[in-house]
Amino acid sequence: MIKENTQSTQTGGAPDLQRKAAMALLAQATAQEIAAFWAEWSDKPDVETLRGPETGLVMLRGRIGGGGAPFNLGEATVTRATVRLGNGSVGHAYALGRHREKVRLAAVFDALWQRPECRQDVQQGVLEPIANRLKQEQEATRAETAATKVDFFTMVRGDD
Numbered sequence: 618m619i620k621e622n623t624q625s626t627q628t629g630g631a632p633d634l635q636r637k638a639a640m641a642l643l644a645q646a647t648a649q650e651i652a653a654f655w656a657e658w659s660d661k662p663d664v665e666t667l668r669g670p671e672t673g674l675v676m677l678r679g680r681i682g683g684g685g686a687p688f689n690l691g692e693a694t695v696t697r698a699t700v701r702l703g704n705g706s707v708g709h710a711y712a713l714g715r716h717r718e719k720v721r722l723a724a725v726f727d728a729l730w731q732r733p734e735c736r737q738d739v740q741q742g743v744l745e746p747i748a749n750r751l752k753q754e755q756e757a758t759r760a761e762t763a764a765t766k767v768d769f770f771t772m773v774r775g776d777d
Contacts, residue, residue, distance in 0.1 A: 639730050639739070642747045643723040644712040650750070651722045654743045663703035664725055670698035670717035698724045706731050 643651070655661075672694060679690040697711045698721045708728025710720045726743055729735040 636727075636730065639744055640710065640723075640727055642744050642751075643710060643726055645751060646719065646723065646743075646747045648716040648719040650747065651719050651726070651743075654746075655722050655725070657742070662725075662729070665701045665703075666698070666721065667701050667707065668697070668699040670696050670720045672696045672715050672717070696720045700724045700728060702728045702732075704732065 646654075673696075674692045675695050677690040677693055678687045680687050693713055694715055695711055695713055696715055696717055696719075697709070698717070699707065699709050700721065701707050702725070706728040708724040708726070708731065710723035710727055712720050712723060726739055730739040730744075
């Protein structure tokens with residue numbers, strides 16, 4: 618029997634969901650973007666690398682129609698890293714691709730985000746700019762797609 622982890626539900630779960638959203642944004646940052654955020658970071662902590670950054674493969678699985686039998690679609694390259702800051706915070710990061718420094722810095726920002734005194738700075742200085750860029754890219758894609766939209770209609774010819 619598998620025992621369910623009830624710790625996050627007992628503590629409210631909101632911080633876990635917020636951290637998950639923060640980690641998702643960090644994974645979508647570009648390597649240049651995250652390097653620029655780190656270069657501008659004023660109070661850089663001591664960083665100890667616990668694991669990686671290391672690159673490997675993960676199997677992607679799919680389902681036909683969303684409900685069919687699962688099948689192996691292919692593999693994707695993923696890089697992961699784990700770091701510990703001088704204050705003891707441990708950060709983790711995973712991202713598609715082979716950008717080792719990007720993933721290491723994402724783990725650093727994850728560790729910083731976990732510290733209450735740094736969370737607001739990470740939110741405003743790192744996560745919000747990434748979210749804004751992603752939103753602009755999504756809107757541009759929607760506009761390009763909308764420009765190619767074709768509306769089909771049928772005219773009724775009377776009651777014969």
